[in-house]
Amino acid sequence: MLESIASLRQVKPLAYVFAAIAAAFVFLLMTSSALAAPAPVITGAVTSDANHDGTVDTITVSFSPNAQINDTLGAANGLDSITIDGGCTGIVNGNYASPGTATLVLTVSGCVGSNTSVTPTVTYTAVADCATEFAICNTDASAQLVGLTPNATATDGAAPILLSAVLGSATGSVSGVLLNRLTFTYTENMTVNNGPSSANVGALTTAGTVTGLATFSTGNGADGAVVQNPSMNTVAGNTTAIITVDFVDGGDFFASASATAPGGTVTPISTNFVTQSAAGSDRQVYAGTTVTASGDWDLVKPTISSITLADNAGPNGRIDRATIVFSHPVRDAGFANADALLTDSALTTHAGTWDGAANNDATKIFDVASDNAVIDTSATAAQFTYTNTSGSFITDLAGNLLDSAGDACDVTDGCIAAADSVEVDGAKPQIKTFTYEDTDLDGKIDHILLTFSESVVGGSVLGASDLTLTNVGDFTSLAFGAGADLISSTVAFVDVTMGTEASAVDTKENSTNIAISSQTAFSLVDSTGNTNNTLGAQAGNATFVDGAKPILVSTSPVNAAVSVSKTAVVTLTFSEILTTMTFSVVGQAVADYTKSLTAAAVTLTPVGAMAGGYHAITVATAVDAIGNTYGGVTGAAVNPFTFTVISSSSTEPTVASYTMLVTAPNGGEALVDGTTKNITWSSSQTNSSAMNNVNISYTTDGGVTYHAIANNETNDGTYSWTVPSIDAGQVFIKVVGTDLVIELASDSSDTAFSIATTVITAPASGTTGVSPVTGLTEDISVVAFGNYIKSPFYDTVYYVDYATDGSTLIRRPFNDHQTFMTYQANFNSVITVTDATLPTLSLSTPMMPRPGVVLVKITTVNKVYAIGTSGELRWVTSEELASSIYGSNWSNYVIDIPDTLYPSFTHGTDIVTDENIDVSGMKTRAEVNS
Known part of the structure; x- marks a missing residue:
């Protein structure tokens, strides 16, 4: 055709012009038809969850080339040419753009709920031509072509949604042990690194966040209550829709307990470390939708159920094992050898090792490396402690710290202090x-x-x-x-x-x-x-x-020896070796002898020569290696023993003689209690001036027993005596002259005299009762609170007290004379009531010695007690302490109490330091027995 145009151009110019125009038009038509756009094809589809409810609701369809849609009747007519299947069932609407758009947004329905991973297939069914309703055609208006019919499977474009966060328990790696677990459920499978938690995923932070997953509005730090380190947890659930975080043994712990579990509003976290698992996609969780936490959380701290002491290695009577039982399983990693100690009753600490079995159970066994220093198998034989100074804290498998009883370790607990438990006796007695x-x-x-x-x-x-x-x-x-x-x-x-x-x-x-x-x-x-x-x-x-007291077996010189050499060595032989021995001597000074303790014999070697004349040596103390004190004499030995040293002027010994004569009361006197009577006597001594003191006493039973009046009084011939409150008709006075060591002479009243008490009789009340003695009717006497009473037939003195109701009168007996004398100076205040009066007063507990007046010793208990202000016994823990508080003569205040009264006392705190105790009102043993 171009050649034709060229030839026309050569023939006629005008014809050429028209021919060229026509040829160009034809060419354009030809090229236009040849270059028209192809029919559109669905090249892809992507799902989405537009309202973020966890269900796919939109599919965006892509075309190539760009397409336009014939929709003359409007979108509400339906999208009859497009169908979907595979997770969704229908199309609600379509949102398409003007011609030239490559996408069609479909609003779909019937998609699987709570699942953002559905990928439906989108299918377009071609229609006859572009004029058909909802035809999808290319955008070339001159040569529109209807779209072809291939389908496309949508890809997952919907962001995962957190559906729930559940608190609960799960069986961990230790069989049967429940651990705290957080379970996060999503709308599709997720990608996460399984294994120990980290700062990126699964770590519980102080902000209430489980990193990479979600943040709780309450608990675990959001309320400032719980702290836990990152390596505590285990994350699992990769390629599934459920991700779990287990709080297991990882070497960390909750630093303090909270009453609030993780909970409240749970906000998901969008992060690259937790994404959907769909191929070719790494979509993060949508963070704009919250859920409310549900379920239960273990906030219960383990407690100590028991600590049992045992004598395991022996048995030898020494505690060497502590078995600790907890309320529920605890983790092995919380127990370090260096932090555990067993302290015996001698306050010696013993290190040891834990049972190596890795059981993570509720029972832990600690064995000491060396035996307890004390033979003691009681519950108080040892004290177990766990200090956690090495950083090993006792927790359960959920990370809750041990809750020891008194929180005595520290504010974070996880340890065991002495005050936190009471040990249980698990050892056999030996x-x-x-x-x-x-x-x-x-x-x-x-x-x-x-x-x-x-x-x-x-x-x-x-x-x-x-x-x-x-x-x-x-x-x-x-x-x-x-x-x-x-x-x-x-x-x-x-x-x-x-x-x-x-x-x-x-x-x-x-x-x-x-x-x-x-x-x-x-x-x-x-x-x-x-x-x-x-x-x-x-x-x-x-x-x-050794529980035997040392006994003096023999002496040299023997007792009463005469003509003893001035240079003779005095030897005292005991039943065992002594560590100390003290003595006193008459006729010489103690310093005049050099004392030597050799074997079982004590030798006293004169320094120079002994003085001539009478000598008397008295063993004052003798103590063996274990502390047993002097027990007395046996065989021919006596203490004190006397001997006479030969005089320098004669070979004959000088013999001393002594006399004593009681002059008043000397028989026939009738004395009344509470009055004053002078006791008088005369004495003499020949060849001696040693009898400078006297001991004065009286007897009411013919000399079987004597009651001390005064000891170590000056031998001056007279003593002013306050007559005691007794009724007795056979009383004798005895005066003994001494040199403060031995009795030198004595005398007693020639005949008996009498003592009568002043009797106070209670008035009659106007009522009568039956005498428990005679069975006859007697008046009932008037008594009042605070009276001291007795009846004619019975010797017992009673104190009239109130019963617990504060109004009923009762009678409380005095066990003996000395107890009464801790309350009164004499018996003048005792009122005599009729025998019939006693049954009208209920008999109550005995009267104990008055607080602050005497010290007491229970007959078979080797302890001295003070009586506290409330009547409680307080052990005076050492002689040195007793001397410091009560003076060097403290033992004079001690009275014996029979074993039968011991249960009537309560016990107070021991006296272990020098206390400011007023002793001005105290009485000696002699005073309360006078």
């Missing part, structure tokens, strides 16, 4: 010591005291016949005898009377060969039921103890 004794003070062992490592109960069985001496050591002939069970009630020791007393005078076993073994079965049972029937080794376990 025989702790065999203490040999000389109870009759003759220098020969006759008893063995068995002391136990703790008190044993009456169900125990042990008799003398159960034991035998396989080696008597130094105690020749000593032997156990026959005997019934010695344990009938709860006791800490039993005293065994030997069947055969030792034949040798010896109170100290030095051979080290002595040994005891069992010959028949026995059993020792403590209050918690621990039972032992094994004697135990006597090397380091049941040891022998």
Whole structure:
């Protein structure tokens, strides 16, 4: 055609012009048809969740080339040419752009709920032509082509939505142990790194956030309550729609407990560390939709159920194990060897190791490396503590710190202090010591005291016949005898009377060969039921103890020896070696002798020469190595012992003589209590001036017993006596002259005199009652609160007190004379009532010694007590302390109380320091017994 145009151009110019125009038009038509846009094809589709409710509601369809949609009737006509399936069921609407747009936004329905991972297939069904309603055609108006029919599967373009956050428990790596768990559920599978939590995912922060996942509005830091380090948790759930965070043993703990669990509004966190798992996509969680937490959370701290002490390695009576039981399982990692200590009753601490079994259970066992220093199997034998100074805190498997009883460790707890628990006795009682004794003070062992490592109960069985001496050591002939069970009630020791007393005078076993073994079965049972029937080794376990007092066996010179050389060495032989011995001497000064303690003999070597004449040496104290004090004499020995040293002017000894004569009262006098009577006497001494003092006493039973009036009074011939409140018709005065060491002369009243008390009789009340003595009717006497009363027939004095109701009168008996005298100076205040009056007053508890007047000692308890202001016993813990508080003569204030009254006392705090106690109102033992 171009050649034709060229030839026309050569023929006629005008024709050429028209021909060229026509040719160009034809060319344009041809090229236009040849270059028209192709029919549009669906190239892809992407889902979305426009309203972020967790359900796909929109699909954006892409075309190539750009397309336009014929919709003359409007969008509400429906999109009949497009269908979807595979997760969604219908199309609600379509939002298309003007011609030239490559996308069509479909609003869809019927999609799977709570699932943002659905990927429906979008299918376009071609129509006849572009004029058909909802035809999808290209945008070339001159040559529109209807779209083709291929389909496309949508890709996941919807952001994951957090559907729920649930608090709960799950079984962790330790079988049967429930751990705290947070469960996050999403609308589709998620990608997350399984394993230990980190600062990026799963860590619980102080801001109430589980990093990478969500933030709680309350609990775990949001309310300032709980702190936990990142490595505590375990994250799981990769490629699933459920991500869990378990709070497991990872070496950390909750620093304090909260009453508020993680909860409230839960806001998801959008982060690259937690994304959807759909291929080719890493969409983050949508952070604009919140949920409300549900479920339960473990905030319960473990507590100590018990700490049981045991003698595991022996048994040898020494605590070496503590078994701690907690309220629920605790993690092994919280227990460090360096932080645990077992402190015995001697305050010696013992390190050790924990049971190596990795059980993460509720029971932990701690064994000490060395035995307890004290033989003691009671619940107070040792104290277990755990300090957490190494940074190992006791927690449960959920990370809750141990809640020890008194929070005595520190504010964060997780440790065990001495005040946090009471130890339980799990050890068998043992025989702790065999203490040999000389109870009759003759220098020969006759008893063995068995002391136990703790008190044993009456169900125990042990008799003398159960034991035998396989080696008597130094105690020749000593032997156990026959005997019934010695344990009938709860006791800490039993005293065994030997069947055969030792034949040798010896109170100290030095051979080290002595040994005891069992010959028949026995059993020792403590209050918690621990039972032992094994004697135990006597090397380091049941040891022998010297409980015998040293006895003076002989002296040289012997007592009453004469013509003793001035340079003679005085020798005192005892039943055992002494550590100290003190003495006094008449006729010489103590400093005139050099004392030497060698073997069992004490020698007194004169410095120079002894003075001629009468001498008397008195053993004041004698103490053995264990602290047993002087017990007396045996055999021919006497204390004090006297001897006469030869005079320098004569070979004959100078003999001293003494006389004493009581002159008043000397018989026949009738005295009245409370009055004053002068006691008078005369005395003489020849060849001596030693009798400078007298001791004065009286008797009412013919000399069987004497009551002290005054001791160590000056021998001046007279003493002013306040007559005591007694009724007695056979009273004798006795005056003894002494040199402060020995009695030199004495005399008593020639015949008896009498003492009568002033009797106060209570008035009659106008009512009568029956006498419990005669059965006859008698007047009832008038009594009042605060009266001291007695009846004619009964000797007991009673104090009239109020009952607990504050109005009813009762009578409280005085156990003895000395107790009454702690309240009154004499018996003048005692009112006599009729015998019939006593039954009208209920008998109540006995009167105890008045507080602040005396010190007391229970007959068989080796302790001295003060009586507190409320009547409670307070142990004075040492002699030094007693001397500091009550003076050097403190022992004069001590009175004996029978065992039967001991349970009537309460116990107060021990006196361990010098207290400011007023002693001005105190009375001596002699005063309350006068």
